[in-house]
Amino acid sequence: MPAGTLYRGREGMWSWVAHRVTGVLIFFFLFVHVLDTALVRVSPEDYDKVVATYKTPIVAVLEYGLVAAILFHALNGLRVIAVDFWSKGPRYQKQMLWTVVGIWVVLMIGAIYPVLGHAAREVFGS
Amino acid sequence: MATTETTASGIGPVEGASQYSVDNPAPLIEAPRQRTKKSPKSTRGNFEMAAWLFMRLSGVVLVVLVIGHLLIQLVLDGGVSKIGFAFVAGRWASPFWQVWDLLMLWLAMLHGANGLRTVINDYAERANTRLWLKGLLYTATVFTILLGTLVIFTFDPNIR
Secondary structure (H helix, E strand, C coil), rough: CCCCCCCCHHHHHHHHHHHHHHHHHHHHHHHHHHHHHHHHCCHHHHHHHHHHCCCCCCHHHHHHHHHHHHHHHHHHHHHHHHHHCCCCCCCCCHHHHHHHHHHHHHHHHHHHHHHHHHHHHHHHHC | HHHHHHCCCCCCCCCCCCCCCCCCCCCCCCCCCCCCCCCCCCCCCCCHHHHHHHHHHHHHHHHHHHHHHHHHHCCCCCHHHHCCHHHHHHHHHHHHHHHHHHHHHHHHHHHHHHHHHHHHHHCCCCHHHHHHHHHHHHHHHHHHHHHHHHHHHCCCCCCC
């Protein structure tokens, strides 16, 4: 660990870093997402045209990344709440982080087909 | 462990006997941040505590709202392929989904804006930088919340 830093590494710090990074990414997407949805007030054609980009293979990969960020932020957020409000939370913060990571991995495997399936069919043929 | 054992009075063997006892107690030292009659009135209120609590309360609600939203939009019934104007019109025909989306919009924007406010406070070192970044953040947040709310309330399935 470099001298003169408050950053302690390990599960506690890295989960905090990941929570920040995913939070900022989700917020920027949310801003764009409200703007694209607002096109329903312009015309059905303009809305459908922009939504079509959400269905391309490259954006499907970005959507998978968005799901990854949201699921981590949601699960780790529940862990943060447990650390703050459950009397034994701080003691079990590491175990809870690995539980979060475990659930996250399972959900991400489950999301592969629904989120990326249509992109795979388009790229590799159906 | 045993090498740092101290006597009952809290004085180690090096210091010798305690100067103080039950009859001659040590002087009470006031806590450094103790508020007294002379200290100025707080002008800050409890905003930071309210913001901290809001992050946790909105977070729990958002877990349900956002994961439900992801399931509907990206997983169930063909995933993203089914989304289009007709799909949006079908869902916003129901007040339930209008309220769902409205609540999700407000909570997510406020939760995210407060998160970014914290990030700006942490990393922008100059007061002027913080001022401008937060001004931009609050402008974008108010604009987005108002735009989204307007779209949900004025949605017209027969726009054309």
